[in-house]
Amino acid sequence: MRRSVGFWGVGESGRSTRWAGLIPAGYSAVLTALITGPLLGSGYLLLRDAVSTPRSYLTDSALGLGDAAPRAVPQDALLAALSPIVDGGLLVKAILIVALWAAGYGAAVLARALLAVSLGPQLVATTLTLWNPFVAERLLQGHWSLLAGYAALPWTALAAYHLRSAGADAGPRPSPNPVAVEADARTTSTDDSRRSPTAPSTRHGRRERHTRSTGRGPRWRRAISTGQQSTTVAAWGALAGCLAAAGLTPTGSLLAGCVALSTVGRRNLPGTLALLVAASAPWLAATALSGAGAEPSDPTGVAAFAARAEPGLGTLGSLAGLGGIWNADAVPDSRTTPIALVATILLLAVVASGIRAVLTAVPEDRAGLRVRRTLFALAVAAVVVPALASTGWGMEVMRWLVVEIPGAGLLRDTQKYVALAVPAFALCAAAGCRALAARIAARSTNAVEHQSVSRGGSAAIPVAVLFVALLVAPLLDLAFGVGGSVRPVHYPLGWQRVAEKIDATGDVAVLPGGMFRRFPYSGKVAVLDPAPRMLPNDVLQTGRLPVRGLTVSGEGTRAVDAENALLHGDSAQRLADLGVGWVLVERSTPGPLGDSAKTLPQLEKRYEDQNFALYRVPGDVARATETPGAHRIIAITAHLLWATLLIGGLLIAAIYRPIRR
Template sequence: MLALAVTAPLLGPGYLLLRDAVSTPRSYLTDAALGLTQAAPRALPQDVAVALASAVLDGGVVVKALLILGIWLAGWGAARLAAAMLPDAGVPGQCVAATVAIWNPYVAERLLQGHWSLLVGYGALPWVAAAVLSLRSAPKLYSTRENRPSERVEYSFGGVGAVLFWMALAGLTPTGLMLAATVALACAVAPGPGRSRRFCAAVSLAAATTAALPWLVASAVADGWSSGADQGAAVAAFAARAEPGLGTLGSLAGLAGIWNADAVPASRTSLFAMVATLTLLAVVAVGVPVMIRRRAGVPLLVLGVAAVTVPALMATGPGLAAVEAVIEAIPGLGVVRDGQKWVALAMPGYALAGAAAVVALRPRVPAVAIAVVCCAAVIATLPDLAWGVGGKVRPVRYPPAWWEAAAVIDADPAPVAVLPVDSMRHFGWAGPAPVLDPLPRWLRAEVLTTGDLSIGGRTVPGEGARARDVQEMLRAGADRDRLAAAGVGWVVVEGSGANLVLPVAFRSAELTVYRVGGQSPSSPHRAVVLAAHGVWLAQLIIGLGAMTLRRRRSRGTYGRDEHAQRPERRDE
């Protein structure tokens, strides 16, 4: 119910097109989708997964379904984690855990920023925690018999399969995988009588490594990280932001504080943000003593504290300098510059503490009443998360001209240069918020993009040096022969900006397509990167199969044991 309350507008027809979220009718396995261009491979294996799925389903449906799935999994996973760690909290505790996991500023802000694939990874975090903690506890199968070695092996096989599956699902984006791996390693050190800490850590690291192969291999064979872009220049722009009445630490503790002040729900732009944060922290704080006594959940609590304090330190002067130095030394670590997104690591611990609040207060108040009050308080302090964050997250329809222009270029795919030069666009038909150019994810051809971002009047340069050179040629009035020699096949002008002296292949009020005729060879590394994606996909399938097999056999074992014991009970 909560997931649908948040994403209901997305059930309608159309495409998600909001800031970083771009969905198109069809995507293709271009060099850009495989991370083989000068742009850093930040969207792997996400782009490949959508390209494969959109060959069967409309790409807009794929992206919207995955986004809804991610938010739903966050709530369901938090409830399952609470059921495993706090069985005495019952359904009331599970409801509180699910509410805390779904109804919080982190979900709202990442929705408004368009980070749909990050929310899929976010939804996998409580499942990763539950899978690793299950290996650490290694309970007996649903049986009164002694746990035979074969059963323990079967249980471990299913547990490892769960880690593989949820790690691969979180790995739809590199950030999601890094979050999941951190949660898994934290849970691997939890106390328990099951598989050893070393075994659980090794399984977690192995699963994370294989799930990371798509972007690790692309980073190794392409030059997206080494194109001379000033990665450190964006550190200050992407630092966590303080809300009204709260410092940066307080905002992060409330699971808020995204760098983009425009991607914030209205209720977090006033002093009401302080009330909302105190409410959430009160629900969590009541359950913390219970979680500390349970011991197995302590690593998740410690991780939650670190997930709040470390990004806050990253936003200080020394922290900004340290992050910039790290990114300048290792450009591939530019992913860490958005400090607030790491607050997702606090969600499993927050959800468990919320469930534990029911246990803490139950001696004095009925469990159902506690759950109703806690859930209502969390929801009431973020009312505009409902209905797509107040209607801002909704599907839009592309004008017919976009479909026609895409068909013209796809009939003869060749590198495409696009004007204007900005990576972000404002389309009247897509709403007031800016959006990434949809063409790179729509066309069968490579679209040359610089990756430059304009933040607060400051341009943060991207890695697309070739695209930048071509755009300078266009602005200087280069002729067709010179553009073709640079490997440009088409030029697309979005809007009514420039009139170029080039043959027109398609023209409308929304965009104009010019034919140039140049070609550019495909990357020679496509096969190895596709093989790396095959490993990721195999991990996803094998993990799901192992989980399913364990579940079926566990049910079968329970049924056989119960039947076998009935004669004894009758004799007694």
């Protein structure tokens, strides 16, 4: 019988397989705890782009309806909806930790489903998925929600595999239960012996017609039919949940969408595309309603966000080693030394050891073979295309895309898409572990069971330990929050008091100018201003990003006009005309203040302490920029659709998952 693995990692062989399925889950939890250890304490994640706050609000910006492109939907709306119930900092840490655990465990389940590997190779797949430069760099950059999309990739591929297995292209059906077949054969033989010799075919014909008309027949046939239907329903539910989970950010939607659309097969493409659009509804609706995403992106961002070459590797080598993020400061210390070259060689050696096995045909599982080959092709493209995009002519193509095609700005950080290589890399590592263990077992033992030798026998665990060591040792500084860099912070009480004082309409302008801050409590690196998530009114942000000595412009002009009005010392009336009702001065961070000292005395001071000063703009604040109520209703409906897919899809996958005895 072809081996089957459920969506949660439970196989068909009973209690022992269930316990074996728990070991990769526990191992993934241990690695996740080693990586995120500091976050298990109290406090909030505040590191570069990562901003978690005790409470956030369902503002227009949280719904993606502000001036900036909707890059943080539906994650901001999710936190705004849940943070009144559960502390927002706890939510962000929980999502990040669960995402990393799911990524590692999903890799083990995918390897077991597509390769039928034993426990040792599964743990190797888990290790490669969690302990790699991509995870380290995205943690340091603060891309916690992108890692949720990363975690969905192996589960998306697994759902696609189950859909293909249940379809016409799955190859031969599983063999029936031999006991049931033998019993059915005996019954048929007995009936034949009692049949009248003058009418041997009449009774048989009536029996076949009865089976077709009533749907009753041999038990194994009904079981197969029921199992296939259950698998199909569960697979569609799992796919919906995975696409929604990945859709926590637009980039996550694109990552999971690439995996899903390339692996589900032609029969399932229309349904998959519909699910992808529904899972992307929050940012698609926000883009259409706000119009911000329709504006061309700043072409300066192409060079600023291009993949970066690491020491001794070049751009292609860095990407093949799952590194190469554009921000040279958001990398582990080990990646700034020749150790990066050693780590990449070891990683690629582990992956290369299993390429042949991953691409080799398995006659009884054509669906699995096609999924494996597709994932491998996707991995090659995920490394080669970003490398080409960092060349001179590649950047020219990218500049044309971001200027001429609305929304193409999502593609400028090309290193993000290296995540697509990880599922295939994990499969290759698992297959290589099994292949090496099988060679060792064949030479050192006289095992007579072919299956035991082919799976490596007793050599599988030692080889797995070797592979794990080769992957972990060169990147030891990933442990404990990437060397202690990813750790929680504690906000001063003044943030809460400022939020309580904002009790009237009008957007908030913030001083000093710029979007990034260096607070005494946030560490040495610049962090994204938490004001937009701390305050109940929309906070105007220019979207200007300082990257590699360049300044990448954002979308919209009103935030830029408001900041310039403050820095130039314009009148309070000018701020009111721009829709600014409040001005917050963050005193504990450096940054440009310009001539704002001329404007601030014209405002009404509402709160002041050593860290903050809050001012109310007097007079009538312009309401021309107010978002129409219909737009908010549409945006909220899109978010509810996304939440329905996430919760409903996972529930369907859990309820209808096939149970095999």
